[in-house]
Amino acid sequence: MQSPSNSDDSSPLIDYSRRSSTARPHRHLSTHPHSLRQPNVNPHQHLLDRTEENCPKHLTGSKRTRYLKAGRKARQNLQLIQQLTPFHYPAFHSINPVFIHHLTPNSTLESIINHIQDVNIYVIDTESEPPTPFRSEPLPATLQIQAIHNQDQTTILLIEVQFLPHPSTYTFSLIQRLCYNIFSPQHHIVSWGEISQELLPFQQFTLFDLSQIRHPLNLQRYFTNEWNRTHPHISSCKTQQRQSYPDPDPQLDLICHIDSDDLDEDLFPDKVHEVNIRCTCPDTIHPYKNDNEQWSLQKAIQYTFNEALDKALTFNAWTCGLDPLLHSGHTTEEINTRAALTSYAVNDILAPTKLLFHLKHEIIIPHQSSNTVTSTSTIEDQQPQLPSYFLLAESHAKHIDPLINTEYCTITTVSISGLKWCDTDNSHLCAYSLLQSAEISSHLSNASAILLLIGMNSVRQFDASQVIQDVAHTITYLHQHYPNLKHKQTISILTTFPCFKPSFRFPSISSLSSNIDLYNEELNDLSKNLHYTVLDFHVAESHLASDQMHLHFNHRYIIYNSIIEHFKALSQYQSPPPRTHQRSRDALKRRNKIRHNxxxxxxxxxxxxxxxxxxxxxxxxxxxxxxxxIKYARLSEVHKHVITIHFNNLKDRDHADEQLTTDIFNEEHFHQYSHIEQ
Structure with missing residues (x-):
């Protein structure tokens, strides 16, 4: 949440006087902003020891109150995350955000605009850096947007407004077009709190017009009202006994009907105290003792799902640049801290969405999936949850989409050029370090199985025996920290492809090939002791491109198809036995609709x-x-003399893209083709 004044009662008021006093100047639409203050991975730590006993004597009045309140909230947050299960969203969802800034490719922005064109419900949140002694206003940092396609499919956007491109660029116009499409009058915009208050500091970037938001939903107010409606005060609560109190002054009875905001409490202290009788219901029913007091998002998640939404990172250096593509973090700690901030920002938008579906608000009912278990659901209508798989790969998987949804599983891919099993010089390229990062750790925790396509860069620089030690170290770490990955079939490693591009360590093709062969052999031997699976995609020398290292464009499908087939076989192996009862006609319709979508x-x-x-x-x-x-799925209607051809997979698309030149459908080719046909 962007406003420090938000009613989230678990976000401590951090005393920034103890932190760096250097603030980055507020530069709108800067191409290369740089935050002088690095984010803090544990901003609560110095607050935990704040008590009455150690409060500095020079702090009095409101300063003392704020000092103690920050400590109390930090301890409450720590206690909550220690006692409850961490907040989580359904495992079959992809929670990888699409970062948007001046380095975002135009093709990505165009793809997003096309992908969400039919969405009419968006959940939004923002993050800002709080005011400092040198800056009186909060500094806008990120605008989080979740496009809700349906309950089983969402798209999360993370717009880093301090890293926007110059407004004269085409990239900025695409970002602006994307946002104007999202905040259009016909769409429902959901937020935890007042939308105008949330978005007002961000309006300066000209990405949207607040006046165009015609269907806002303050989910915080809606949740508060729904909770109070479904959890009435108990009969013994003092608020229910208020009418029995005699009024000592009958002439003051008329004053009770005046708007309380117009009253001077000092004039009528007794009467005001009586009107605001404190609720005495148990906290399990009414944690807030004033019916008008708005719930914090953290407490709403706690009471609804019995989960802990960690708010420790609320106040932080949000303008530091979260996307790894910005290269704003250099050390392992800086990279991991940015990953933690990203997870926090994503959870802060997933939490309201989870509540929105739970509350079954009228705007969300058409988007409820058929596998949602409700009070009227029958056992035969419930759909099993699809397994989620994770792929960490080097550049061989660059052409694979980050998220693939199939009818039998979802596959999340992270591909990094130059990735090695271990790299002591660059943690960005070290698989062992990346697997410990917060972002990838969340994928590992939810994954039914993982596939590691790593090795080429390692065996070109190090002896096979040394690389195998790095593999063993990594597999041991995964087994120790992820119980869901202990079985042999849950971790798969791909053998290294042929490579005929010598390196400094292996200057001849023969020495490099021998090292690769030895690595693949020892990789198989190690699997017998460490319980993982070794895969071979049968890539041959004839499949390689001219660089003699990567696959040729025409053969990339080998990797894609092999990955899909591997996870498909795995999902069938891991799936429960089929049910023997007959599906209802409505259930079949809903299933077919999901498959169609x-x-x-x-x-x-x-x-x-x-x-x-x-x-x-x-x-x-x-x-x-x-x-x-050419195998195609469908042809879209021609628009402005442009035809869009859709395909079911990457292989078919790439084949068509190669065969169909950019001018294939011009008039000259038509007459040539017609002549041949005749």
Missing amino acids: ALKHKQQQFYIKRNIDTHWKPKHIKQLFAQYN
Whole structure:
């Protein structure tokens, strides 16, 4: 939440006078902003010991109150996260945000605009750096937006406003277009608190117009009202006995009907005290003793789901640059802290969404998935949860989408060029370090199985025996920290592909090939003792590109298809036995609708566009596709002389992209093609 005055009673008021007094100047739309203050991975630590006994004597009045209140809230937050299960969203969801800033590719922005064009419900949140003695206003940092396609599919955007491109650039125009589409009058915009208060500090970046938000939903107020409605005061509560108190002055009875905001409490101290009789219900029913007091998001999650939403990072250096692509973090600690801040920002937007579906608000009912268990659900209508798989890979998987949804599983991919099993010089490229980061740790905790496509960069620089030690170290760490990954089939490692590009350590092709062969052999031997699976995608020398290291464009499908087939087989192996009862007709319709939506989503991921002349008709296009052996899913309607062709997978799309030149559908080619057909 962006405002320090938010009613979240578990976010301590941190005393920034003890921290760095150097503040970065507020630079709008800066291309290369730089925060002089690094984020703090544990800003609560120095607050935990604040008590009455050690409070500095020079602090009096409101300063003393704030000092003690910050300590009390920090201890409450720590106690909560120690006692309850951490907040989590359903495991089949991807919680990887799409970072948006001046380095975001235009193709990514265009893809997002197209992907969320049918969404009409958005949950928003913001993060800002609090005021300092040198800056009187909060410093806007991130705008989090969650597009709700349905209960089983969402898209999370993280806009880092201090890293926006210059407003004259095409990239900025795309970001602005994206935001204006989101905050359009016909869409529902959900927030925890007043939307205008949340977004007002961000309006200066001209990404949206507050006046265009016509359907806001303050979920905080809605939750508070719903809780009070479903949890009435008990009969013994003093608030229910208020009417029995005699009024000592009958003439004051009229004053009770005046707006209390217009009264001077000093004039009528007894009467005001009587009107505001404190609730005496147990905290389990009414943790807030004033019905008008708004719930904090943390407490709402605690009381609704019995989960702990950690608020320790609320006040922090949010303008530090969270996306690894910005390269604002250099040490392992700085990288991990940014990953923790990213997880915090994502959870702060997932939490209201989880409550929104739980409350079954009227705007969300059409988006409830058929596998939501409700009071009217039958056992036969409930859908099993799809397994979630995780792939950590080097550059060989760069062409694979970060999130793949199939009818049998979801696959999350993180691909990093130059990744090694261990890199003591650069933690960005060290798999062992990355697996301990907060972001990837969340994937590991929720994964039914993982696949590690790592090795090429390691065996080109180090002896196979040394690399195998790094592998053993990594696998041991995973087994010790993730009980869900202890079985042999839950961790798979891919053998290293052939490589004929010598390195400084292995200057000849023969020495490099020998090292690769030895590594693959020892990798298999190690698997017998450390209980993991070794995979071989059967990549041959003929599949390599001219660099003799990566796969040729025409053969990339080998990696993609092999990964899909591996996880498909794994999901069938791990799936429970099929149910023998007959599905109802409604259940079948709902299942087919989900499959249809999943297929539609998959087709939206794989497409190409070509300019097309009016002479070309669908029958001509289909005949041309048959001639080139092009497998397509569907053709979109021609718009402004551009046709969009959708495919079911990357292999079919890449084949079509190679066969269909950019001018294939012009008038000249049409007449040539027609002549051939005749």
